[in-house]
Amino acid sequence: MNIEMIEAAATRLKGHARVTPMLTSPFLDEIAGRRIFLKVEALQHTGSFKFRGGWSAVSSLTDNALKAGVIAFSSGNHAQGVALAAREHGTSAVIIMPADAPQMKIDNTRALGAEVVLYDRGSEDRDTIGATMSQERGLTLIKPFDEPRVIAGQGTTGLEIAAQAEDLGVNAKNVLVCCGGGGLTSGIALALEAKAPHLKTRPVEPEHFDDVTRSLASGKIERNAQTSGSICDAIITPQPGDITFPILNRLCGPGIVVPEEDCLRAMALAFARLKIVLEPGGAIALAAALFHNDQVDGEDIIAVASGGNVDADLFQSALTKYGNQS
Structure with a gap:
């Protein structure tokens, strides 16, 4: 895997994929105590970066x-x-x-x-x-993450982040990425290594499904004890990929692990303050930026909102439970 493969994927995607926006909200900044820039892949075709x-x-x-x-x-x-x-x-x-x-x-x-x-x-x-x-x-x-052509496509998100961060004058050190098997995270990390090396990619995972976080800590691939049972279904995988893990291990900072309830809180805030719909796994990086930013350095935080394909009942539950938060 290399930047040339990602740039070739960007050429093939031109005119077909959307260039998704990087959104901000003063209300979210107040909660986090710093500026949050949210890369909204939930607005991509089919509702996710995939x-x-x-x-x-x-x-x-x-x-x-x-x-x-x-x-x-x-x-x-x-x-x-x-x-x-x-x-x-x-x-x-x-x-x-x-x-x-x-x-x-x-x-x-x-x-x-x-x-x-x-x-x-x-x-x-x-x-x-x-x-x-x-x-x-x-x-x-076509594997979901451990496939070079797929990783290259996901890496185009990182090309856009690098360009948008420069245009917006973002003073960030970390890019928080919702992480399952590591296709998006490794692709973004490769793109940022080439285009914005001052930005460190950080994987974010749900509690009890933190295989990437544990793998990065141990330096070897670790497996989850279970493969189901989380509302963050989009990012539940048995373990990091054989292709993705070496990239993650070389380029990423430590993982961040987030409780499911914080994902629901982030979903409600994203809807209230940005008028966007996120699924739990797609909101987990925003949740880390809002509620776990003691683990993140820099004046600003970039977070990727990776998807918005959520069933109505679960989305309504998040709004009902956390819709009145400040």
Whole structure:
């Protein structure tokens, strides 16, 4: 992986992916005690940054591979990104999704034309299912994070952060990134290493699913004890990737671990103060910036709001419980 791959992905994405905004709010700044700049990937196509990686991967396939179709596994955001990219390229997509994924993500993936195959993430291995179906049906497997073309696509977020931070005069030392398997985090870290080396990428994870944080502390890949049971479904993975972890280990600062309740609080604040909808995993970096910034250096903080695909009931619950906070 290198910056040339990310820049090539940016060329393929030009005119297809949105350049998402970096938003601010004086109300959020007051809570944090410093300026927060929120990179809102929830406003990307399909409601998350995953469209970048999906398009990057699908757009680089040969004509024969496109004709055969693609397959991916995902809790929902990568699913939708790959499904839309496949549809726009005139090919088919099979998406393997956990049965406990938010219903909206399952419905949206099907609505984008993909064939959805459900599995039990507590007892079945999605990697095995994906590899088997890929071989049996001649499909190209597009992994959600441990895939160079996907990482390159996600890294275009980092190119935009570097340019926007310079334009806005941001005086930050840290970029907080919602982290699952590390595709977005490693891609951003590579882009910032080349374009804004003064910015240190920091992964943010939910309690009990802090495999990246523990891996960075130990210097080796650590695995989560469980693979389900969090409202932050978008960033729940068994462990960091074999490709992503060396990048994370070389370039990232220490991880930050956030309770689920803080994600709900951040969701309510993002809606109240910025009028944007975030899912729990997509709000976790904002939660770290707001409520755990004792672990962050610098006058300003950049945080990535990675996705907004949340079921209505969970979103309403966050607003009901925390809608009156200052």
